Amino acid sequence: xxxxxxxxxxxxxxxxxxxxxxxxxxxxxxxxxxxxxxxxxxxxxxxxxxxxxxxxxxxxxxxxxxxxxxxxxxxxxxxxxxxxxxxxxxxxxxxxxxxxxxxxxxxxxxxxxxxxxxxxxxxxxxxxxxxxxxxxxxxxxxxxxxxxxxxxxxxxxxxxxxxxxxxxxxxxxxxxxxxxxxxxxxxxxxxxxxxxxxxxxxxxxxxxxxxxxxxxxxxxxxxxxxxxxxxxxxxxxxxxxxxxxxxxxxxxxxxxxxxxxxxxxxx
Numbered sequence: 001x002x003x004x005x006x007x008x009x010x011x012x013x014x015x016x017x018x019x020x021x022x023x024x025x026x027x028x029x030x031x032x033x034x035x036x037x038x039x040x041x042x043x044x045x046x047x048x049x050x051x052x053x054x055x056x057x058x059x060x061x062x063x064x065x066x067x068x069x070x071x072x073x074x075x076x077x078x079x080x081x082x083x084x085x086x087x088x089x090x091x092x093x094x095x096x097x098x099x100x101x102x103x104x105x106x107x108x109x110x111x112x113x114x115x116x117x118x119x120x121x122x123x124x125x126x127x128x129x130x131x132x133x134x135x136x137x138x139x140x141x142x143x144x145x146x147x148x149x150x151x152x153x154x155x156x157x158x159x160x161x162x163x164x165x166x167x168x169x170x171x172x173x174x175x176x177x178x179x180x181x182x183x184x185x186x187x188x189x190x191x192x193x194x195x196x197x198x199x200x201x202x203x204x205x206x207x208x209x210x211x212x213x214x215x216x217x218x219x220x221x222x223x224x225x226x227x228x229x230x231x232x233x234x235x236x237x238x239x240x241x242x243x244x245x246x247x248x249x250x251x252x253x254x255x256x257x258x259x260x261x262x263x264x265x266x267x
Contacts, residue, residue: 081127084136135179188211
């Protein structure tokens with residue numbers, strides 16, 4: 001029975017991962033910056049899975065002390081932490097850099113990069129002390145060097161996260177800790193739909209055609225990611241859902257090409 005800590009797990013991919021790990025018999029520690037949201041989800045999951053394998057801790061990943069508190073919460077209840085997932089992240093509004101509100105920039109950079117660096121450091125120190133463990137950082141658009149107008153800041157953080165993860169994996173290669181990444185692909189979350197609403201009509205139609213073809217529900221992606229994490233023993237591994245084979249299969253699927261996942265969201 002592994003203990004899994006997931007930052008940014010009050011919704012979307014993080015919450016989907018939490019439920020997938022609970023389904024597989026793991027202990028799970030939920031975490032989010034918003035206390036009300038994380039404890040609301042804690043109560044919902046407690047009603048379904050009980051409290052023995054579940055804990056929650058509000059945590060702003062842009063500060064190191066809350067992350068230390070998160071580690072301690074997990075350690076105090078479950079004794080060890082086998083898996084730590086740095087999933088908390090935010091995206092900037094999809095628009096050119098000169099049109100962005102400047103206040104968005106530090107929020108995105110601090111959460112997506114500083115938060116991951118702090119979280120990795122806290123988990124590494126704890127895992128080295130306990131004798132082992134695994135850390136996974138969540139990739140996103142930009143990790144594979146793709147470029148899209150309007151995502152310059154977000155994409156830069158995800159490209160940086162890819163380098164950071166590979167570099168730390170190299171640093172720990174002789175140690176009993178493994179560092180890797182997970183790449184969920186295009187997941188149909190509320191955040192994605194909200195972002196599409198903010199796009200210009202032209203960009204919205206372009207995005208919808210891609211998301212209709214390649215997007216997946218949280219419930220489709222996260223169980224597979226959880227299975228891959230639980231069986232992985234390779235340091236530096238990238239666990240990728242939307243790989244080349246799956247992308248090609250989706251593009252050859254006429255039903256996916258014709259579907260409309262946006263109409264029920266008023267788009």
